[in-house]
Amino acid sequence: MPDNETITLELFRYHPETDSEPRFQSYDVPYDEDWVVLDAINWIKDYVDGSVTHRWSCRMGVCGSCGMMVNGEPKLTCAAFLKNYYPFPIKVEPLVNFPVERDLVVDMEGFMDKLQDVKPYIIRDDVNDTSGGEYRQSPAELAQYKQYSMCINCMLCYSACPVVGHEDEFLGPAALALGHRYNKDSRDQGQSERLEVMLSSEAMWGCTFVGECSVVCPKHVDPAGAIQQAKAMGAQEYFKRFVMPKGAGV
Amino acid sequence: MSAGGRPTRPSGEAFWWALFSGGGVMAAIFVPAFILVTGFLLPSADAAAAAEGAARLATIAGWWPVKLVLLGVITLSLFLCAHRIRHTLMDFGMRRHAGLLKLPCYGGALAGSVWLALVLWGI
Amino acid sequence: MSGQYHRSHSRAWFMERPAYIRFMIRELTSFFMAAYLIVLIITLAKVGAGEAAAAEWLQALSGTGWKVAHAVALAAAVWHTITFFAAVPQAMPIYIGEDRLPAPIAKIVMGYGPWLTVTAVILWGVLR
Numbered sequence: 001m002p003d004n005e006t007i008t009l010e011l012f013r014y015h016p017e018t019d020s021e022p023r024f025q026s027y028d029v030p031y032d033e034d035w036v037v038l039d040a041i042n043w044i045k046d047y048v049d050g051s052v053t054h055r056w057s058c059r060m061g062v063c064g065s066c067g068m069m070v071n072g073e074p075k076l077t078c079a080a081f082l083k084n085y086y087p088f089p090i091k092v093e094p095l096v097n098f099p100v101e102r103d104l105v106v107d108m109e110g111f112m113d114k115l116q117d118v119k120p121y122i123i124r125d126d127v128n129d130t131s132g133g134e135y136r137q138s139p140a141e142l143a144q145y146k147q148y149s150m151c152i153n154c155m156l157c158y159s160a161c162p163v164v165g166h167e168d169e170f171l172g173p174a175a176l177a178l179g180h181r182y183n184k185d186s187r188d189q190g191q192s193e194r195l196e197v198m199l200s201s202e203a204m205w206g207c208t209f210v211g212e213c214s215v216v217c218p219k220h221v222d223p224a225g226a227i228q229q230a231k232a233m234g235a236q237e238y239f240k241r242f243v244m245p246k247g248a249g250v
Numbered sequence: 251m252s253a254g255g256r257p258t259r260p261s262g263e264a265f266w267w268a269l270f271s272g273g274g275v276m277a278a279i280f281v282p283a284f285i286l287v288t289g290f291l292l293p294s295a296d297a298a299a300a301a302e303g304a305a306r307l308a309t310i311a312g313w314w315p316v317k318l319v320l321l322g323v324i325t326l327s328l329f330l331c332a333h334r335i336r337h338t339l340m341d342f343g344m345r346r347h348a349g350l351l352k353l354p355c356y357g358g359a360l361a362g363s364v365w366l367a368l369v370l371w372g373i
Numbered sequence: 374m375s376g377q378y379h380r381s382h383s384r385a386w387f388m389e390r391p392a393y394i395r396f397m398i399r400e401l402t403s404f405f406m407a408a409y410l411i412v413l414i415i416t417l418a419k420v421g422a423g424e425a426a427a428a429e430w431l432q433a434l435s436g437t438g439w440k441v442a443h444a445v446a447l448a449a450a451v452w453h454t455i456t457f458f459a460a461v462p463q464a465m466p467i468y469i470g471e472d473r474l475p476a477p478i479a480k481i482v483m484g485y486g487p488w489l490t491v492t493a494v495i496l497w498g499v500l501r
Contacts, residue, residue: 021378100377144468162386232271232464282451285446294435296432300435301424338404362411365414
C-alpha cells in the first residue's frame with residue numbers, strides 16, 4: 001500500500017459564538033487500515049485544526065465518551081475502523097437526539113437527569129443494619145441482571161431511538177435498562193419506589209419496541225428486552241395497586 | 251416529583267399495554283388460522299358448498315367453548331390493533347394528541363368487543 | 374443554556390433508517406388486522422342471522438377482491454406472528470439456573486410450537 005493514500009472526513013462544525021447554523025468541513029487524513037475514526041479526528045485536531053472539539057478518553061470501548069454519528073449510524077468512534085469506509089468519505093456528526101454544545105460535543109444534562117430518575121443504586125429498608133454480614137447473591141441471581149449492568153452510558157441507544165427524539169418525557173433505553181437492572185437485583189428492595197417513576201405516562205410506555213437501541217449497543221446490554229420486561233413488571237404492579245390501593249392498610 | 255421534575259403518578263398506560271400485550275400473543279397464535287378458515291377455506295362461489303360452509307361454521311361457532319375463545323382472542327386482538335394504531339398516529343405527528351387519541355382507538359376496540367359479544371350471544 | 378444547536382426530525386423520520394421502515398411495516402400490520410377482525414365479526418353476525426344469510430355472505434367472500442384482501446391480511450397477520458415471536462426471547466427470558474434458554478429454543482417453545490399446534494387444531498376442527 002502506498003504511503004500517500006488519504007481518506008476524507010467531513011466533520012460537523014458548530015461554534016456557538018460565531019455560527020448560527022452548523023456547517024460541514026472536509027479534511028484529508030492519511031489512511032491507515034489500523035486507524036479508527038477517533039484516530040483520524042485526533043490527527044486532525046493535532047496537525048490541521050486545533051479548534052475541532054470532541055470528547056474521548058480510553059480509546060478501547062470502555063469509557064463510552066467518543067460516541068458520534070458515523071455516516072448516520074451511532075457508533076463509538078474508537079471502534080469504527082477507517083477500512084470499513086475506505087475509499088469513501090466519512091461523515092461525522094454529533095449524536096442525534098441531543099442538543100449540540102460545540103462541534104461533535106453534545107449536552108448530556110438531560111440524559112444525566114433521566115439516569116437519576118430511575119434511582120440506579122441498591123435501595124434497602126435496613127441499610128444501617130450490617131450485623132447480618134454481607135448481602136449474599138447466588139450466581140443464578142446474578143445472571144438475572146448482569147447483562148443490564150454492562151452499560152457504559154455512551155448514549156448510542158438514545159441516538160438510535162426515534163421515541164427519544166419525539167417524546168421528552170421518555171426516560172430512554174439506557175436509563176430504563178439500568179432501572180430494570182436494579183429491579184432484578186435480589187439484594188434490592190426499591191422496586192416499587194423505582195416503578196413509581198417508570199409507571200408514569202410516557203416515561204416507559206412511550207417505548208414502541210423499535211429495537212434499534214439493542215442493535216447499536218456496543219456492550220450487548222439489550223435495553224429493548226429490558227424495557228419489555230420492565231413493562232410486564234410495571235403492569236403487574238399496576239394491577240396489584242388497583243386491587244390493593246396504597247394506604248388501604250394490609 | 252423526581253430529579254428531572256417528572257410526575258410520578260401511575261398512569262392508565264399500564265392497563266392499555268397489558269391488553270396490547272395479551273392481544274399480541276393471541277393474534278400471533280390464532281389470527282393467521284382464522285384468516286385461512288374464513289377467507290379461503292369456507293367461502294365458495296358454489297351455492298351448495300357455501301351453504302355447507304355456513305352450516306359447518308354455525309356448528310363450530312355455536313359451541314360455547316369456541317365462543318369463549320373467539321370472544322377472548324378477538325377482543326384482545328382488537329385492543330392490540332387499537333394500541334398500535336394509536337402509537338402509529340402519534341408517530342405520524344399526532345403526539346400532542348396522545349390522550350385524545352385514546353377515545354377513538356380504545357373506544358373503537360371496546361365498541362367492537364361489545365358488538366362481538368352480542369353477535370356471539372345470538373349464535 | 375443559550376448557543377446550543379437543536380436538530381429536529383422530519384415528519385418522515387421513519388425513512389431515516391431501514392430499521393425504522395421495518396418497524397413501521399410491523400406497526401401497519403395492525404391496520405390490516407383490524408380490518409380483518411371487523412370482517413370476521415360480520416361473518417359471525419351473518420351466522421347469527423341464519424344459515425341462508427351466512428351462505429350468501431360466504432358466496433360473496435369468494436370474489437376475487439375479497440380473496441386479494443384476505444391474502445393481504447394473511448401476510449400482515451403472519452408478519453405480526455413472526456415479528457412478535459422474534460421479541461419473545463428478549464421480552465420473556467427463561468433461566469435454567471445461571472443459563473438463559475437459547476433464543477431459538479425459546480422461540481419454538483413459546484412461539485412457533487403453540488402457533489403450529491393451535492393452527493393445526495383449528496384446521497382439523499374445520500376440515501374434519
